Amino acid sequence: MATQKIYIHEFEESDYEVIAIHTTLEDSRLAYHINRQLEVLLARSEEDLQIQVKDGLTGLSRFEFYDEAQFITWNLVQNKSEIANVTSGTGDLFASLQEEIATTVYLLPEFKKVDYLLKIENLEDDLDVEALVKKISDIEWVSLAYCIDKDKLKSKHNLIF
Template sequence: MPIHKLDFEDFEEINYVLIAIHTSLEDYRLAYFINQKLQINLSKSENEIQINVKEGETNFSRFFYQNIEKEISWNLIQNKNEVIQQKKDNIQNLFSNLTLEVLTKVFLLPEYKKVDYFLKIENIEETQNIDKVQTELNKIDTISAVYNVDLNKIKSKNNLIF
């Protein structure tokens, strides 16, 4: 029986930058302002990011744009969502048939719980372009903070594969 060896160099590494965005805007409004500032065309993707956690299953909204000329992909991803859990009350009393609904916050990247959205840019080459993107994002009035995320510090990188 022949032995097949896989080398990590055989796999193409996806080059991407992750920018954290702090804002109180709704996702569609943020996408609109980003489109205006960066001259791109983010649009709502039907392929939301589905995550299964111990609390339940949830979907994170995603806005997507691909520049075919430059081969750059843009993803605006929601980081916070809520899961509704149904809990049956086990105590025998007047309200014993009552089912409780408990809302639990769930995060796409739990290491960054204070971040509202992430802008994932794939195949962007120059650091100068990333700085320009951050400068333009900071010009949006309702964004309070924008910064690069160190990809080596992310423990849940699998949630960014879509």
């Protein structure tokens, strides 16, 4: 019997775009403004995107919308979150002293300054991504929005959700 090998790169999707968004807005307010600008219906997902790191487990907020007419999936995901760890003092003098240390966790560590990521899956060729970026940039509280080159991403496996 012949064996057939399937390589993981055969399953990698190339029909998605990732837009980086720099803003001071809260996640729900950003989703509201994106809904108005792009005429989509992003809604809060029932479950946050969970990331496990050595310091613990954290959740990144996620808003999603599936456009049934065009078969396009939209995901707005927080890029960074903090995990708070409580440590106790050592020795007799500081034994009762407790300190809280925060560790920042990133969905895409190579883009640490990015606040949110908008992942658009199953894009058609007629959808102009640059026009979408321009509309997002037109939101008053968005300081910067741009497309991320997905071929240069080191942690693209984090975008599988």
